[in-house]
Amino acid sequence: MSVSTRRRFAAVALASVAVLAVAACGDDDNSGSNTGQKPDKLVVDTFGEAGYDDLVKQYEQQSGIKIELRKVAQLNEFRPRIVRALATGKGAADVIMLEEGILNELKSNPANWVDLAPLVGDKSKDYLSWKYELGKAPDGRLMGLPTDVGSLGICYRSDLFKAAGLPTERDKVGALWPTWEQFIQTGKDYKAKTGKAFVDSSTMAVNAVMFQQNGADLFYDKENNVIADKSPAVKAAWDQAVALADAGITAKITTWSPEWSAGFKQGTFAVTSCPSWMLGIVESNSGPENAGKWDLAAVPGGSGNWGGSWLGVPNQSKHHAEAAKLIEFLTNAQGQVAAFKKSGPLPTNLKALEDPAFTSYTNKYFSDAPTGKIFGDSVLKIVPTYMGPKHQAVKENALEPALRAYEKGEASKAKAWEQFTKDAATQGAF
Amino acid sequence: MSLSATQAPPSRGAPHRHAQPKRHRFSTRLARIDLKYSPYLYIAPFFVLFAIFGFYPMVWTLWMSLHDWDLVGAHTFIGLDNYTALIKDEYFWNAVRNTFGMFFLATIPQLLLALFLANLLNRPLLRMRTFFRMAIFVPNVVSVAAVAIVFGMLFQRDFGVINWGLDLVGISPIDWRQERWSSWTAISVMVDWRWTGYNTLILLAGMQAIPRDLYEAAAIDGAGPWRQFWTVTLPMLRPTFIFVVILSTIGGLQLFVEPLIFNNGNILGGTQREFQTVQMYMFEKSIHNLSTAGYGAAVAWALFLMIVIVSVLNFLITRRSVK
Numbered sequence: 001m002s003v004s005t006r007r008r009f010a011a012v013a014l015a016s017v018a019v020l021a022v023a024a025c026g027d028d029d030n031s032g033s034n035t036g037q038k039p040d041k042l043v044v045d046t047f048g049e050a051g052y053d054d055l056v057k058q059y060e061q062q063s064g065i066k067i068e069l070r071k072v073a074q075l076n077e078f079r080p081r082i083v084r085a086l087a088t089g090k091g092a093a094d095v096i097m098l099e100e101g102i103l104n105e106l107k108s109n110p111a112n113w114v115d116l117a118p119l120v121g122d123k124s125k126d127y128l129s130w131k132y133e134l135g136k137a138p139d140g141r142l143m144g145l146p147t148d149v150g151s152l153g154i155c156y157r158s159d160l161f162k163a164a165g166l167p168t169e170r171d172k173v174g175a176l177w178p179t180w181e182q183f184i185q186t187g188k189d190y191k192a193k194t195g196k197a198f199v200d201s202s203t204m205a206v207n208a209v210m211f212q213q214n215g216a217d218l219f220y221d222k223e224n225n226v227i228a229d230k231s232p233a234v235k236a237a238w239d240q241a242v243a244l245a246d247a248g249i250t251a252k253i254t255t256w257s258p259e260w261s262a263g264f265k266q267g268t269f270a271v272t273s274c275p276s277w278m279l280g281i282v283e284s285n286s287g288p289e290n291a292g293k294w295d296l297a298a299v300p301g302g303s304g305n306w307g308g309s310w311l312g313v314p315n316q317s318k319h320h321a322e323a324a325k326l327i328e329f330l331t332n333a334q335g336q337v338a339a340f341k342k343s344g345p346l347p348t349n350l351k352a353l354e355d356p357a358f359t360s361y362t363n364k365y366f367s368d369a370p371t372g373k374i375f376g377d378s379v380l381k382i383v384p385t386y387m388g389p390k391h392q393a394v395k396e397n398a399l400e401p402a403l404r405a406y407e408k409g410e411a412s413k414a415k416a417w418e419q420f421t422k423d424a425a426t427q428g429a430f
Numbered sequence: 431m432s433l434s435a436t437q438a439p440p441s442r443g444a445p446h447r448h449a450q451p452k453r454h455r456f457s458t459r460l461a462r463i464d465l466k467y468s469p470y471l472y473i474a475p476f477f478v479l480f481a482i483f484g485f486y487p488m489v490w491t492l493w494m495s496l497h498d499w500d501l502v503g504a505h506t507f508i509g510l511d512n513y514t515a516l517i518k519d520e521y522f523w524n525a526v527r528n529t530f531g532m533f534f535l536a537t538i539p540q541l542l543l544a545l546f547l548a549n550l551l552n553r554p555l556l557r558m559r560t561f562f563r564m565a566i567f568v569p570n571v572v573s574v575a576a577v578a579i580v581f582g583m584l585f586q587r588d589f590g591v592i593n594w595g596l597d598l599v600g601i602s603p604i605d606w607r608q609e610r611w612s613s614w615t616a617i618s619v620m621v622d623w624r625w626t627g628y629n630t631l632i633l634l635a636g637m638q639a640i641p642r643d644l645y646e647a648a649a650i651d652g653a654g655p656w657r658q659f660w661t662v663t664l665p666m667l668r669p670t671f672i673f674v675v676i677l678s679t680i681g682g683l684q685l686f687v688e689p690l691i692f693n694n695g696n697i698l699g700g701t702q703r704e705f706q707t708v709q710m711y712m713f714e715k716s717i718h719n720l721s722t723a724g725y726g727a728a729v730a731w732a733l734f735l736m737i738v739i740v741s742v743l744n745f746l747i748t749r750r751s752v753k
Binding site: 108258263397401405 | 500501502503504582583586587588589605608694695696697698700701702717718719720721
């Protein structure tokens, strides 16, 4: 799906397109200014499920500032709101959640954002260092503090595995596919036994493989030139996705589509790619009747990253210092562990990743899988990778459609590649 | 106006009778002003609103289209570069092709059907006429997003009702979003579902305005219902029909929500842009891409010009052919 929804959105996502939430896009008339006097109210904009509901109440009590949490389910409704606020200079919240694609895109105009560094002090040692660095704009200002990352696992249906004569125990399942070749072989075995598709789509390999290239540049080089057509890392991801399609083990379903959501319940596929924030989506799509059927194993190749966010303060806000304090609170170790337990976003705060409350956490719905441990292990294996300004647009509007066109037999390999490279070059240009 | 009675006595040398004509002159001038300018005042609200919400945005869009315009950043004047790029842009022409394709695919059957239904509803002998006339308008009242979602479900590949029905009669399931013809068909069905009733009512209103005695005269001359339709109804309906065609054109060329929601909000309209309309392309370039808002504005103006041209053509053709 191109209109990027890369995080948890409820099974009723489509309905939310119709029933547009009455967006509070008015001008919040906050009294006070940046003189450091205490504001009456701070507004926080988040998308998906950030898990801040209880944290915000806690902060209200200890600071005496009223916090208004504005939640939007889907990223594709959230992004225009930020854009509108920046373009008109009005209506932005005091704290805004910046998803990695949006952050990269907005880095080209960093003047819209407050430099957090002087306000929060040196926090570079508190977080995964690459994640912290990504929060910096080209001019050096700190645009946001890290919230979560999307390190990868593989969600699989143990009941379907059992029916296909495959192991069901998560360590053994992970041992089936240290490499992508073995993963594809497993898929072929599954299909031979059941006649059904193994994975949802060929694009599921992309996020993992692109970030298993030892940090090689992807669609852009460090000078932001488009190198999609000659980047070895992109080619590797492309070839892997093509191999999945060629093996005939994909359900040819577009991620986030109604067919995809229904597929979880119907068992159309037995396996999908799962960042931590995806667990809630799998759960809501599968329904309570399938509790205990899903489980979580390691991803082929060992790591990968899909999504993740930061919290930033737009220049429009009248309370820079207070907003920065709130961000500190939400992204410190306790804050991130609380958010993880509530909704699943994976901590990036080093202390949070060591916190026993996190490492010992098990997910009831996923057959009590130790999600804290599994994701906590894989997050440390993520090799930081540079993403250019339109990384996400290239991935979702160029790479994935071309792969789907190939998967569905609409285009030959060469034609699909041509379509991808052409579209990659024209994202954000013409 | 007996004010003069209470006024101070006129000073010497100021003849009293002068005041009268003066006042008289004043009121006639008022009357003339009233006559001449009041109408403008009465129609002003529309034009003021149009100037603010119609004309100003249009000019502003034109201004934007002459720039390399980043929605959240810098704006550089580049003259007509956006337009020269547009002419060479194969995705733009692809969108034009899709828009016109779906416009014809949806509009022609829709107007024929509307004409047919209006004629049925116009029969004097029809029972429960009011009920039918109201019922036929219901689809138009339903939110377009809801219609698109429901039809999107019907036309699903794996669990859609339509494919299930095809399966019953032995036709293998169709991936409706994959091919040009299938996606156009599905989207046209949505459009027709919503707008047929609306156009039927407008045509019906036009039919109601045709004097009954014409039909009586035709009947006396021995013309059956078909003959009456061809020789009385259609010629008399011409102005209404032109109006309906132009309305459908404006609506059809601005097709946006149905194809967008049909593919789950994907602005590209299919993996290979099989059903991306001009309106969607404009949105992709200006809002979706942020940094190419100027180019998006150029697409918007191209669309505006296209609608003007097609409407004029329509007008000329329908004026001539519906005889």
